[in-house]
Amino acid sequence: MKKLTIKDIAKEFNVSISTVSKALNDSYEISQATKDKIQKYAKENNYKPNFNALSLKNRSTKTIGVIMPTMLNYFFAQVFKGIEDAANKNGYKVITCISNQSHNKEAEIIEMLSNGSIDGFILSMAKETELKNDFKHFNETIENGTPIVMFDRVAHSIDCDKVIADDYNGALNTVEFLHKKGHKKIAFISTMSDLQIGKQRFLGYKKGLENVGLPFNDDLVVNILEKDYKKYEKK
Amino acid sequence: MKKLTIKDIAKEFNVSISTVSKALNDSYEISQATKDKIQKYAKENNYKPNFNALSLKNRSTKTIGVIMPTMLNYFFAQVFKGIEDAANKNGYKVITCISNQSHNKEAEIIEMLSNGSIDGFILSMAKETELKNDFKHFNETIENGTPIVMFDRVAHSIDCDKVIADDYNGALNTVEFLHKKGHKKIAFISTMSDLQIGKQRFLGYKKGLENVGLPFNDDLVVNILEKDYKKYEKK
DNA sequence: GTGAAAGCGCTAACAC
DNA sequence: GTGTTAGCGCTTTCAC
DSSP, X not given: OOOOOHHHXXXXXXXXXXXXXXXXXXXXXXXXXXXXHHHHHHHHTTOOOOHHHHHHHHTOOOXXXXXXXXSSSHHHHHHHHHHHHHXXXXXXXXXXXXXXXXXXXXXXXXXXXXXXXXXXXXXXXOHHHXXXXXXXXXXXXXXXXXXXXXXXXXXXXXXXXXXXXXXXXXXXHHHHHHHHTTOOOOOEEEXXXXXXXXXXXXXXXXXXXXXXXXXXXXXXXXXXXXXXXXXXSOO | OOOOOHHHHHHHXXXXXXXXXXXXXXXXXXXXXXXXXXXXXXXXXXXXXXXXXXXXXXXXXXEEEEEESOSSSHHHHHHHHHHHHHHHHTTOEEEEEEOTTOHHHHHHHHXXXXXXXXXXXXXXXXXXXXHHTOXXXXXXXXXXXXXXXXXXXXXXXXXXXXXXXXXHHHHHHHHHHXXXXXXXXXXXXXXXXXXXXXXXXXXXXXXXXXXXTOOOOGGGEEEOOHHHHGGGSOO
């Protein structure tokens, strides 16, 4: 069964394609009788306006490009669920790609999607991008008129909207909270001490200790870096 | 900076758009000199053929619709990574939607993407779909000429390609393996005893016990259903 | 070697 | 109330 087009419907009723188009869009120009029969026929035969034709015409794809550093991580999986859900509710689709923490892959993804596939990006930087401090691809994208919204692992120097957590005060408040509960030996364990968000948390942790008058003890700080836990991951 | 089109390039060099198109596609009809200057200009100005125009013309979008029951689950997150990776390597994009185990949402997603947005589906059934045994939306999609590939939670009655694990023998072999290691009390814990894959594993488990001559003990079977662990999940 | 024109499916301005 | 036409960006057949 071939996909139905406006043209097919026009032929069916011996009217012009513009009549069909208007009827389907419930235009006031078209008589109720015509609209009724055309809409009925369209529904019965499962007509759906072609996505690419609409996107081409409207210069808008109603789809968002999402770039995730990884999905094998409960935080990012949750964020993805949230994005997908909100997008759908607002009539948007989501094209998702995984940078796998690689700067190169990230740039490639942006390149691949910068051809009218999407209306804009939502992304969290690859680790490598942050370490390299190389944001050229982001800047070019924005200059080319494709909006970017960054979350979690963001580059503050980029001029775009960002959604972040208050990592510094989060850690600080946690220390104060634990201290209030009577705890004296508060450890800091991080898997991302090399990233900005990790550093902020560490600074908040130290400041928290200072605030409550606890000594900072290097032995209570554990940094698990990727190279260490990577070996446990199947490739 | 507006996005460059073939038309812009044509104007730049005072040639026709078809010349530009051919030059960019390295056609033998065009002189090397013309090709060189046009290709150079295109590259320098970051020309990219418009995705929607190509899809419209070619009737192929080079994108796959992926429907996941959930992403908050290491198995599905891994599968997603695999799909995304393989797709990208083959020049495909991936539009991913989460059914959240809902039959309705699953049908809506299929409906939403069945307008020429994608060339085909890769999906794992929502739990509700399996329990309801209602596969109308799948059959209609296939009849309409959109291919479906199912994985993991599949409906065997649907005529399409499927990628599955051998749940029955997997469980059976595991029991035999453990028995060979000297274990006598082998428990069965499942979070999906209501799904086909869960039932297969359970049958394999029982058969395994039988094969090695161990008694089946109901107390060693634990079924954790969604309603039980759901309360631990943030909504 | 280059260009004109039709067509992919759709919308919208403008006839009639 | 309905139809014609141009155009979105691109490819491709057919002229020249």
